[in-house]
Amino acid sequence: MKALLYKVYLKFCILKSKLAQGGIAKKYARINLCGGDINIPGYCNIDLHPKAEMVIDLEKSTIPFKSNSVDSVVCISAINYFDRRTGQNIINDVYRSLKKGGVARFASQDLKVIATYYVERNTDFFYQKSSNGADRFIGASMGDKFNSWFYGYETVSNKHCKYVYDYETLEMMFKEAGFSVIENMAYQESRLEQIDIIDNRPEQMFFLEAVK
Numbered sequence: 001m002k003a004l005l006y007k008v009y010l011k012f013c014i015l016k017s018k019l020a021q022g023g024i025a026k027k028y029a030r031i032n033l034c035g036g037d038i039n040i041p042g043y044c045n046i047d048l049h050p051k052a053e054m055v056i057d058l059e060k061s062t063i064p065f066k067s068n069s070v071d072s073v074v075c076i077s078a079i080n081y082f083d084r085r086t087g088q089n090i091i092n093d094v095y096r097s098l099k100k101g102g103v104a105r106f107a108s109q110d111l112k113v114i115a116t117y118y119v120e121r122n123t124d125f126f127y128q129k130s131s132n133g134a135d136r137f138i139g140a141s142m143g144d145k146f147n148s149w150f151y152g153y154e155t156v157s158n159k160h161c162k163y164v165y166d167y168e169t170l171e172m173m174f175k176e177a178g179f180s181v182i183e184n185m186a187y188q189e190s191r192l193e194q195i196d197i198i199d200n201r202p203e204q205m206f207f208l209e210a211v212k
Contacts, residue, residue, distance in 0.1 A: 017055040021064040024054055029071040031063065031097070033090070034078030036155070040197060043074065048157040057157075059086055063093045070097045074198050076107045077205065079170070081155070083162045088173050095177040098212040103191050104179070107199060109149055110206040111166040118146045125203070167206045174210045181211035 017024075028044035035043075037051040046054045046063065054064065059082065073094045079087050094104050117125045126145045128136040138152055139145035154160045167184050174182045187202035188195045190209060199207060 017053075021054060025065050025069075029069070031065065031070055031073045033063075033073060033075035033094070034058070034081065035076070040074070040194060042194075048159065049155075058082070058090055063090075063097050065097045067096050068099050070102055071099060072103045072105070072192055073098065074105045074192070076105075076198060076200065077109065079106055080108050080149070080161050080163055080165060081159050084173075087163065088176065091173050091177045095179060095212060100212055102212045103209060104174075104212075105185075105190060105192060105198065105207065105209045106170060107201075107205045107207045108165045108170065109201075109204050111164045113204055113206075114146065114149055114164065118142065165206075167208060170206075170208050174208065179210040179212060183209050185209045 024044060028042075030040075030043045032038075032040050032043040032045045034047045035045045035052070036047055036049050039045050039053075044054060045052045046056050046058070048055060048057045056064065075090075075094075079090065082090060091104075091106075098104065116122075121142065123142070126137060126142050130136045137145040138148050149161055149164050152161055171182050171184070185207045187205075187207060188199050189207075190198075191211075192198065192209075
């Protein structure tokens with residue numbers, strides 16, 4: 001019953017957001033893609049989460065901003081929740097939305113880093129505890145935990161991980177979209193302001209920044 005009520009509520013949020021999209025888009029020149037319930041000041045949060053400013057399923061819809069209208073787009077630990085084809089479509093749409101000289105910053109769990117932790121049997125990483133004492137990463141065994149980055153971490157909207165990127169693959173997708181400058185940046189190294197509240201989890205992620 002609770003799940004059914006949530007689905008109804010989410011559909012209501014999507015419809016309400018759709019009716020308000022034009023007005024919301026006019027207020028912003030910066031986008032936070034798939035930020036869940038995390039809001040970055042000055043950024044429009046687009047996500048399939050009822051607390052997002054625009055409640056949108058990016059597997060079914062494009063970014064509701066005009067072409068060449070956005071200064072920056074950030075997407076942190078979210079592109080891995082889409083299959084590769086949908087991920088490419090999203091990056092293409094980010095390129096369309098950005099102004100000339102606009103900046104996109106994407107961060108994702110790094111396949112190379114996570115795989116190295118697994119091969120090296122890094123128990124300190126895989127068996128970390130959260131502040132409440134629970135396992136930080138889901139799964140009983142190290143193999144279970146490793147596979148969760150491929151198939152797990154279900155969100156409140158029943159989405160889950162579908163593709164684990166390395167930098168080279170994501171860079172290739174940004175090139176295909178048409179970006180002229182693509183760089184592998186260090187944690188909190190950026191052209192963007194507020195990077196201290198944008199980036200997170202440097203022990204498991206890479207940070208790609210691209211300029212249109």
